[in-house]
Amino acid sequence: MRFSTLLKNPADWMQGHGPHSEIVMTSRIRLARNLRGWSFPGWSSEKQRVELLNQVRPLLASLPELKDGFNEEYPSLTKTKKQVLVERHLVSREHAARSTGCAVVIDRKQSIAVMVNEEDHFRMQGIRAGLDLRTAHDLVNRIDSALEENLSYAFDTRLGYLTACPTNVGTGMRASVMLHLPALVLTEQIKQVMNAVSKIGLAVRGLYGEGTEALGNLFQVSNQHTLGETEQELISRIEGVAEHIVQAEIHAREKLLHENALMLHDQVGRAYATLRFSHILSSKEALTHLSLLRLGADLDIITDCDRSLLDMLLLEIQPAHLQLTAKRDLSVEERDSLRAENTRDRLKSVPEPLNVSSDNDADDSALPPESHDE
Structure with a gap:
């Protein structure tokens, strides 16, 4: 698939309607995996990264889910094209800054993306519209299982999957939801809600992840650690927190409408x-x-x-x-x-907003006539 085709066709999650999609814009599952016997990308030479990429890229392209998708090495992509992939949340900012020995493989629906030689050998993610972490997990889990059948992962029976960053050791999974929370911002409740989320060990980030601002009232909530919990336990925890935030936003919207x-x-x-x-x-x-x-x-x-x-x-x-x-x-x-x-x-086709209605805006003609004492 050409880059122009990728750009022309909106991703499923961009126009989808999942559970709570008026508030939860996307659900994402990201898995970090490394190959046994190979240095982590940050410690490997350019030659080693190229060798690993040449070995795994044909395998990725052969998977049914990724067949005929977008499959490019970074030296062939301009800086602008890589930044477009960042803006579409298909690759990380850190990965886009790299070149030789790095590549990305994306399915035609832009629901699955696999970064090769990011911080780990594989960063694979599944994205769905709305609060739909389990479907996102199913998408990426199929890719993970297919790779594990053909490649030897770096895995420890006690620690789990071994990763470049210690916080990813264990399941290697990061589950996140992108939430649109304008009412909580307008009612000045957002700080209280996000502080409560942080206190239970979850991370709150901006539009493009770690270190970025929450532009457009968009907030990412995800797990911070992956060790000690199963993938399903992590998903259930994020789902539960997301449901609570959704309800808080709904109540804030109702409060704005009525008060x-x-x-x-x-x-x-x-x-x-x-x-x-x-x-x-x-x-x-x-x-x-x-x-x-x-x-x-x-x-x-x-x-x-x-x-x-x-x-x-x-x-x-x-x-x-x-x-x-x-x-x-x-x-x-x-x-x-x-x-x-x-x-x-x-926005030419979008009609003007309705005028506010109020019980106090009754027609003056409905009021009783004023009395005039002589």
């Missing part, structure tokens, strides 16, 4: 106006306003709005996507201008 409707409509209306009529938009500003527009669509403040259009825009406004569309490198100013232009065009 602060005017502020909510104002926020959504301002976001709509900015996105529809701005001529300069930074990434951060666009993500913030798209988040509020998505909230407005979820709460029917904006009617007949296709939420998948907004989800696609969250990707299309990213810097590398814009540069690939323009077919050249763009300055920050050029990106901000093109981002605004594309957003104005894509």
